[in-house]
Amino acid sequence: xKPVAFWGxxxxxxxxxxxxxxxxxxxxxxxxxxxxxxxxxxxxxxxILGGFTGYVNFGSAGFFAIGAxxxxxxxxxxxxxxxxxxxxxxxxxxxVGLGLGYLTLRLKGVYFAIATxxxxxxxxxxxxxxxxxxxxxxxxxxxxxKHLWFDxxxxxxxVVMLLLTLSAVAVSRALxxxxxxxxxxxxxxxxxxxxxxxxxxxxxxxxxxxxxGAMMGIAGAPFPYFVTYVEPGSAFSLFIAVNAIAMPxxxxxxxxxxxxxxxxxxxxxxxxxxVTVSSEMNVLIVGVxxxxxxxxxxxxxxxxxxxxxxxxxx
Amino acid sequence: MSDELLRVGKLGKRFGGFVALDNVSLTVxxxxxxxxxGPNGSGKTTLINCITGALFNDQGTIHFDGRDxxxxxxxxxxxxxxxxxxxxxxxxxxxxxxxxxxVPLEYAARGPSGRRAVDEALEVLEVIGLRERAQEDSARLTxxxxxxxxxxxxxxxxxxxxxxxxxxxxxxxNEVDDVLGILRRLNDTGITIIMxxxxxxxxxxxxxxxxxxxxxxxxxEGTPQSIVQDAGVQRAYLGA
Ligand SMILES: Nc1ncnc2c1ncn2[C@@H]1O[C@H](COP(=O)(O)OP(=O)(O)OP(=O)(O)O)[C@@H](O)[C@H]1O
Ligand SMILES: [Mg+2]
Numbered sequence: 001x002k003p004v005a006f007w008g009x010x011x012x013x014x015x016x017x018x019x020x021x022x023x024x025x026x027x028x029x030x031x032x033x034x035x036x037x038x039x040x041x042x043x044x045x046x047x048i049l050g051g052f053t054g055y056v057n058f059g060s061a062g063f064f065a066i067g068a069x070x071x072x073x074x075x076x077x078x079x080x081x082x083x084x085x086x087x088x089x090x091x092x093x094x095x096v097g098l099g100l101g102y103l104t105l106r107l108k109g110v111y112f113a114i115a116t117x118x119x120x121x122x123x124x125x126x127x128x129x130x131x132x133x134x135x136x137x138x139x140x141x142x143x144x145x146k147h148l149w150f151d152x153x154x155x156x157x158x159v160v161m162l163l164l165t166l167s168a169v170a171v172s173r174a175l176x177x178x179x180x181x182x183x184x185x186x187x188x189x190x191x192x193x194x195x196x197x198x199x200x201x202x203x204x205x206x207x208x209x210x211x212x213g214a215m216m217g218i219a220g221a222p223f224p225y226f227v228t229y230v231e232p233g234s235a236f237s238l239f240i241a242v243n244a245i246a247m248p249x250x251x252x253x254x255x256x257x258x259x260x261x262x263x264x265x266x267x268x269x270x271x272x273x274x275v276t277v278s279s280e281m282n283v284l285i286v287g288v289x290x291x292x293x294x295x296x297x298x299x300x301x302x303x304x305x306x307x308x309x310x311x312x313x314x
Numbered sequence: 315m316s317d318e319l320l321r322v323g324k325l326g327k328r329f330g331g332f333v334a335l336d337n338v339s340l341t342v343x344x345x346x347x348x349x350x351x352g353p354n355g356s357g358k359t360t361l362i363n364c365i366t367g368a369l370f371n372d373q374g375t376i377h378f379d380g381r382d383x384x385x386x387x388x389x390x391x392x393x394x395x396x397x398x399x400x401x402x403x404x405x406x407x408x409x410x411x412x413x414x415x416x417v418p419l420e421y422a423a424r425g426p427s428g429r430r431a432v433d434e435a436l437e438v439l440e441v442i443g444l445r446e447r448a449q450e451d452s453a454r455l456t457x458x459x460x461x462x463x464x465x466x467x468x469x470x471x472x473x474x475x476x477x478x479x480x481x482x483x484x485x486x487x488n489e490v491d492d493v494l495g496i497l498r499r500l501n502d503t504g505i506t507i508i509m510x511x512x513x514x515x516x517x518x519x520x521x522x523x524x525x526x527x528x529x530x531x532x533x534x535e536g537t538p539q540s541i542v543q544d545a546g547v548q549r550a551y552l553g554a
Contacts, residue, residue: 179420179427182409186417189406192368195388196398197471198422202387254408 001257006173010166017162021155030158032274034226036267037161038219042240043247043259044168045215050245051253052181053208054188056113059100060244062120063213065127065235066093067220072133072230075141082144082160086221093217094210096123101209105202108191124236138231141224157226164222168215173256175211184208216244239283243267246290252300261301265289319344319379319475319506320365326373327360327530334360335371336530342475342508347501349521349538350510353550357530358510359401362477366398367391379474392422395474399467399481401510403460405452411439411463412448415470422471435470441496442466458484465493469500476500477508482516494520518542526550 001009020029042060049055067089074080074088096119104115128136147156175181183204186194191201224230243266251262266289270282297304320342327335335357342348352358363369365376367388375384383391397418406414415435419425425434439445442462447455452463465481478497482490494516501507511517517524518538526534526541528550534541541547 182413182417183421185408185413186406189408190404192388193400193404193406194417196366196368196392196400197418197467198389198392198424199417200387200389200421 001173006170010170014162014166017159021150021159025151027152027154030152030154032271034154034158034161036264036271037158037165038223038226039240039243039247039267040260040263041161041165041168041219042216042244043251043263044165044172044256045212045219046244047248047253047256047259048172048175048184048215049208049212051248051258052176052188053184053205055205055208056109056245057116057212058113058241058245059116059118059120060216061236061238061241062116062123063093063096063216064220064223064240064244065120065232066096066123066213067217068223068230068235069127069130069133070217071221071224072139072141075224076132076139082222082225086160086164086218089221090214090218093220094214096217097209097211097213098206100213101206105205120236120241124232127232127235134231136232138229138233141228141230143225143228153225157222160222164218168218169256169260171211171215172259176256180204180207242283242286246286248300250289250293250300252302252304254299255302255306258300258302265301317344318342319346321377322361322365322374323377324374325361325364325371325376327357327364327369327371334530335364338374338527338530338532340525340532340535342506344474344506345501345504346506347497347520347522348506348508349517349524350508350527351512351514351517351524351541351547352527356527356550358527359479360530361527362398362479362508362510366396366477389421392418392471392473393424396477397422397468397471397473397475398477399461399464399479401479401483403457403464405455405460405463405467407451407453409452410449411444411452411455412436414452414463414467415439418467418471422473425472438466438470442469443492458489461485462493465496473505475506475508477510479510480512482511482513490516 042064046057046060049057070089070092071085074085100119104112107115127133133139143153147153150156183199186197186199187201187204195201227234247262247266248259250266252258266286270285273281273285293300318341322338322340325335325338338361350358364371367386375382378394378396406417412435415438416431419431419434420427425431436448439448442465444459444462444466447459455463461481465478468476482493490513497507509517509520521538524538524541525532526547533546533550534544
């Protein structure tokens with residue numbers, strides 16, 4: 001995608017989001033859109049490590065919850081405003097990502113994936129026993145009175161999430177066509193060959209886990225304000241972790257656009273089924289879609305589209 | 315001393331109980347063309363793996379350009395100026411042929427990024443004869459083109475020492491001549507070359523000095539002429 005087209009598209013989406021807030025008042029839509037955007041950001045973040053670098057992370061919910069609970073803790077301790085809480089969530093998520101990368105530097109494949117799962121379990125156990133943030137019982141967040149010029153707090157939160165998600169997409173795209181992105185792709189393709197071509201694989205892996213962690217922390221930071229009542233069950237939910245893996249796989253992991261397409265497709269389907277059938281179906285939907293894509297189109301939607309375009313060109 | 319580029323001292327490498335390299339010592343002068351021969355399984359690739367850091371040696375030392383690199387990770391050795399091809403091609407399969415060269419240009423050679431890197435990569439592809447394949451997926455190349463890509467990727471690292479591990483296997487005799495010419499020209503610009511090859515006439519024609527490995531040990535070293543006449547070498551090859 002040409003830079004002009006890309007930035008034009010981002011601006012158009014942002015403008016459409018802002019326009020929506022002055023036309024539609026029904027809160028249901030903002031709730032649904034927020035959930036889809038949050039999932040998109042998580043998918044984009046997962047893809048930086050899982051897609052670009054080739055390291056599968058099962059612990060996404062842990063990073064997300066780290067962002068959410070950073071908000072809970074800092075809001076209670078210092079009463080920080082949302083922008084600072086988002087920065088803090090990103091910082092803590094990034095640090096934990098760096099730590100995870102450091103502890104798992106020599107682990108590959110399935111061992112790395114299991115280590116990420118273990119990390120999420122450890123964090124969940126800690127939060128369950130940390131009474132300051134509510135422990136297993138959870139804690140309430142007061143919705144702030146002020147919401148800029150928006151009609152309601154959820155409208156503002158939706159626009160915040162839209163901005164964050166668009167930024168994440170821009171970062172992911174910039175990364176994928178940069179020197180750093182080529183280094184990550186070299187790691188994914190062949191670590192030994194990458195090293196022999198001068199790529200500092202261990203260092204780049206740390207960069208990748210850090211960026212992934214920071215992005216997920218940021219995605220989780222506004223969550224307590226969105227749900228107003230946070231408990232470990234919702235912050236560490238299987239749904240979040242499964243979506244973060246499945247959406248990029250369905251959309252295609254090799255390209256920055258893959259997780260975006262996958263998240264929009266799966267996320268929208270889930271929201272529609274949630275109102276027409278039931279929310280119990282959500283994990284089932286993503287599970288079925290994932291199986292279908294892995295068997296029929298392992299390269300995801302972007303992969304299928306590329307193959308089609310190449311055939312037309314040839 | 316000053317023109318010594320690589321010194322391998324008493325190198326040892328085991329795989330479990332199997333001794334793959336046993337007390338291997340050698341030096342390579344800057345600007346030299348060294349041939350490395352030996353029967354299948356004699357340890358040639360293992361030696362290259364240890365020199366470039368793809369495998370860590372159990373015993374011995376490796377000095378490159380006067381610096382002890384024995385414990386350095388491969389990427390630092392690459393940045394210091396070592397480049398190699400892989401006997402079994404290992405392209406970056408998700409990348410185009412062009413992008414495969416951008417990686418060593420940007421990382422090992424720490425050259426420019428972006429447009430200039432692309433131009434330089436295209437120049438290398440021109441030399442190696444893969445210019446028309448630049449935009450193709452590297453995973454879709456033929457085995458022979460993958461071999462050429464291996465060589466191109468090593469060249470793109472702008473090395474001081476280039477190690478070619480059977481880069482010519484499967485090539486037609488015209489193509490072998492082409493590759494020999496390319497390596498010769500690289501050598502003319504001052505790049506030291508270690509060539510591993512089973513195509514005997516190619517090694518003999520190319521090398522100033524040849525080392526023969528058998529069962530993990532150096533059994534003979536000398537000019538191409540003296541190697542051909544060496545009884546041990548003949549026994550190793552006929553026995554193999
Ligand atoms: N990673 C490994 N693990 C176990 N054994 C290995 C490994 N790599 C090589 N070997 C063994 O070490 C010996 C030397 O192998 P190496 O590949 O170095 O031989 P070579 O001289 O390059 O042979 P060829 O001419 O067939 O390429 C062989 O017996 C091989 O089976
Ligand atoms: Mg070999």
